[in-house]
Amino acid sequence: MQENKENPNELLELLLEKCDHLYQENMLLRGKLEDRTDVDALKSSYEKTISEKDTKIVDLEKQVAYLRRRIWGKSSERYIQEDPQQRRIDFDGFDLLPGEIELVEAARAEIETFRERRVKERVKRKPVRKPLSEDFPRIEEHLYPDEINDNMDAWTELEPEVTEVLEYEPGKCYVRKIVRHKYVLKSKPSRESEEKSSLIVTASLPTRYQPIARSYAGASLLAELMINKYVNHLPFYRQIQMMKQLGANLPPPTVNDWFKDTADLLRPLYYRLKELVLATDYIQVDETTVPVINNEKHKTVNGYMWMVRSVMDSQLFFHYDHGSRAQNVALSLLNDFRGAMQTDGYAVYKMYEQKKGVLPLGCWAHARRKFTESLKNDKSRAEYALEQIGLLYEVEREADDKNLSYEDRAKLRESLAYPIMVAFEKWLVREYEKVLPKSPIGKAIKYTYDIYHRLTRYHLDGRYRIDNNLAENSLRGLALGRKNYLFCGNHDAAEDAAVMYSLLGCCKAADVNFRDWMVYVLSRIHDYDEDYTRDLAELLPGNYSRRNP
Structure with missing residues (x-):
């Protein structure tokens, strides 16, 4: 009975719980309904904005069309103006009247005849060299044919041939x-004599007057x-x-054509110079x-010009091979050379350590430059190295002051310079372990030690120089030139420039007057054809300086 009394309460609790659950669901559904109302309002707002945007776009398009008409179209509109007084300017009229059109067509036809005549004249006309100005002073030289020397009376003179240079x-x-x-000839020659001589003779033009054929440049x-x-x-x-x-x-x-032709004219002499230099x-x-x-890249690129100098006879030449600094250029250029070859530390020259008959020499000036650049990095070590190199140069100054022979110079180097080089090499090995390899002093020590065997060989012969400065001095003219004329037009122009630099560089080395030599050679080069x-x-x-002291 006790359990039956408790059942009504439990039923009431269940009913209350169910009503509460239904109430919560009702409130949730009502909230969702309110949210739905907000979404519809937002959608309506968006649709209104889009509609306004479309209207604005249409207005902008009308404005663009109006501006285009103002800029490219006619200034007046085609529809009737609201103001009646504006009707007088509504009609633009024709661009051209019929009479004006006829004039335009007639002018166009006449211009076409001008064009046709000009094209025909351009095709038929041959280039004619303008005569040299009459304002120039003139020096006449008369040349006579050799055939008239034997019997002057048998000939009648005609109008002479005149060439101006x-x-x-x-x-x-x-x-x-x-x-x-x-x-x-005054009388017609017999058949036998006609075969031996011509009816008309003219004095020949010596090539010394015209180095370049058919050119007026002397x-x-x-x-x-x-x-x-x-x-x-x-x-x-x-x-x-x-x-x-x-x-x-x-x-x-x-x-420009004269430059190319002059380089071609001197090129055989340039090739002969190369043979002589490489034969030392x-x-x-x-x-x-x-x-x-570089025409493909439409910009300038750095090409390399090689310079080879014969130390003992002060002759040199420049070599250009498409601007390359590669190993194969050095191989082809120096393929037949046998003897001592002095260079800087460029890696390409290392291969000549293995070539039979070639003795590579180094340049102390390049090594000294490396230590000078490292003074700020390690002053004590750099100053010590420069002091040792300075002692080697003092030996050379002493030999120059005493005007020693090659044999005596070699003996002086062996007794004074060689002991310093031996001690300096040990210092390089010892100090390299104490410095940073990538530092300036580390790079200077490594550079010097890597080519030390080449640097120390100059003591073997009194003819050998302590450095490569003579070669570097020969490059100064080219360095000054590229600062002024800036570039060569192409690889062919660079090769032509090598010919000029070579021969004129030899003039400087031989202390020869540039102008006298060039005139002499251009006037006589054809004698060797x-x-x-x-x-x-x-x-x-x-050789010119020895003939013309």
């Missing part, structure tokens, strides 16, 4: 007028242009302006950069 003297230009006399003018560029470092365009002030109007393309037993080799235009018994080496600056 532009020459240069310091401060002025003048024209060399070469008159080649022409003659014809040897002196060509010499002036080449020397000004490769000795005085004046670009051609500046020289053209200078010549214009003297009354000579030289077209730039013509001057002691050379110095160095290389430097020259800017060259067919006479193979003569040696082109006769024209080199060293």
Whole structure:
């Protein structure tokens, strides 16, 4: 009975719990309904914004169309103006009246006839060289054919052939007028004599007057242009302006062609110079950069010019091989050389340690430069190294002051310089372990020790130099030139420049007047064209100075 009394309470609790659950569900559903109302409101707001945006876009499009009409279209509109007084400007009229159209067509037809005539004239017309200005002073030279010397009375003179060549003297230009006399036989020769002689004879034109065939540039003018560029470092365009002030109007393309032709004219002499330099037993080799235009990249790139100097006879040449500094260039260039070869520490030259007949020498100036650059990094070690190298140079100064022979110089080096080099090598080995390898002093010590066997060989022969400075001095002219004319137009131009630098560099080494030598060579180079018994080496600056002291 006790249990039955408790059942009504439990039932009541269950009913209350169920009502509470239903109430909570009702409230949850009502909240969701309110949320749904907010979503609809938000959707309506978005749709309104989109509609306004579309309207704005349409307005903007109308404005753009209006502006386009204002800029590119006609200024008046095609629809009727609201103001009646504006109707007078509604009609734009035709762009051209019928009569104006006829005039335009007639003018166009006449212009076409001009164009056709000009094209025809351009096709038919041949380039004609403008005569040299009459303002130039003229020096006449008369040439007579050899055939008339035996019997002058048998010939009748005709109108002579005249050739004018532009020459240069310091401060002025003048024209060399070469008159080649022409003659014809007075009586018709017999058949036998007709085969031996011609009816008309003309004096031949010696090649000394025209180094470049069919050109009006004389040897002196060509010499002036080449020397000004490769000795005085004046670009051609500046020289053209200078010549214009003297009354000579030289077209730039013509001057560039003269440069190419002059280089081609001197190239056999350049090849002969290379043979002579590489035939010696002691050379110095160095290389430097020259800017060259790369047409594919449309910019300048650094090409390398190699320089080889014969120390004993002061002859040198420059070599350009597509601007490469690679090992294969050195192999082909120095393939036949046998003897002592002095270079810097460039890794390519290391291979010659293994080549039979070649004795590689080092350059103490390069080693000294490395220690000078490391003074701020390690002053004590750098100063010690520079002091030891300075002692080696003091030995050379003593030999120079006493004007020692090569044999005595070698003995002095062996007794004084060699002990210093032995001690210095041990210092290099000992100190390298105490410094950072990547530091300036570490790099200086490593550079010197890696080529130390090459650096110390100069004591073997009194002819050998302690450094490569003579070769570096020969490169200064090229360094000054690239700062002025900035670059070479292409690889061919760089090769032509190597020819000029080589021969003019030999002039400087032999203390020869550049202009006198160049005029002399350009006037006589053709004498060697067919006479193979003569040696082109006769024209080199060293031989020229001995003939013309």
